[in-house]
Amino acid sequence: AQSVTQLDSQVPVFEEAPVELRCNYSSSVSVYLFWYVQYPNQGLQLLLKYLSGSTLVKGINGFEAEFNKSQTSFHLRKPSVHISDTAEYFCAVTKTSYDKVIFGPGTSLSVIP
Amino acid sequence: DARVTQTPRHKVTEMGQEVTMRCQPILGHNTVFWYRQTMMQGLELLAYFRNRAPLDDSGMPKDRFSAEMPDATLATLKIQPSEPRDSAVYFCASGGAVNTGELFFGEGSRLTVL
Numbered sequence: 001a002q003s004v005t006q007l008d009s010q011v012p013v014f015e016e017a018p019v020e021l022r023c024n025y026s027s028s029v030s031v032y033l034f035w036y037v038q039y040p041n042q043g044l045q046l047l048l049k050y051l052s053g054s055t056l057v058k059g060i061n062g063f064e065a066e067f068n069k070s071q072t073s074f075h076l077r078k079p080s081v082h083i084s085d086t087a088e089y090f091c092a093v094t095k096t097s098y099d100k101v102i103f104g105p106g107t108s109l110s111v112i113p
Numbered sequence: 114d115a116r117v118t119q120t121p122r123h124k125v126t127e128m129g130q131e132v133t134m135r136c137q138p139i140l141g142h143n144t145v146f147w148y149r150q151t152m153m154q155g156l157e158l159l160a161y162f163r164n165r166a167p168l169d170d171s172g173m174p175k176d177r178f179s180a181e182m183p184d185a186t187l188a189t190l191k192i193q194p195s196e197p198r199d200s201a202v203y204f205c206a207s208g209g210a211v212n213t214g215e216l217f218f219g220e221g222s223r224l225t226v227l
Contacts, residue, residue, distance in 0.1 A: 043117075044218045046215055101158075103148075106155055106156070
């Protein structure tokens with residue numbers, strides 16, 4: 001079975017500074033990987049996804065993530081954060097045969113003015 | 114603008130009462146997921162359906178929870194009887210027929226059981 005670990009439960013960062021949110025996964029088969037964002041009192045929305053091909057994927061709002069198969073990681077990065085990036089970020093995994101989507105525990109990103 | 118619609122958005126009830134949450138997936142989506150979100154447990158998968166058939170409901174307490182898809186435009190999650198520990202936000206998400214795993218979430222139903 002797949003599982004997802006997000007090592008940092010909370011990440012405070014100053015506005016315009018870079019940020020990296022870490023995600024590691026466990027699976028015995030090939031997977032698809034995702035990052036979702038949740039703003040207060042809202043549902044989750046997709047930031048970006050890795051299905052195949054280039055290991056560096058770009059998403060909305062200037063975010064990008066890199067798939068590293070050997071380290072089973074899919075870290076999310078942004079070179080310069082804005083106040084509006086304050087939210088909860090979830091890493092997720094599913095098997096490549098369309099299966100249930102498992103979410104990590106989430107990382108709360110707080111951008112400090 | 115296609116979106117997943119959940120009702121009710123907020124529900125306060127007393128312990129022992131039946132609660133029904135409804136979800137209208139995006140038209141044409143054939144996969145529906147129910148998740149529960151709490152501070153302590155995060156996002157837990159309760160059940161999911163493909164083409165209206167339940168594929169996995171192992172995350173759901175069977176004695177009090179039930180999930181169904183009466184038709185392609187409606188998914189329901191029922192709790193009977195409800196307990197205070199069921200207090201949480203319940204999310205429905207739907208996915209398309211193309212195998213990408215991308216999910217579209219509703220805004221959630223916030224349940225408080227007193």
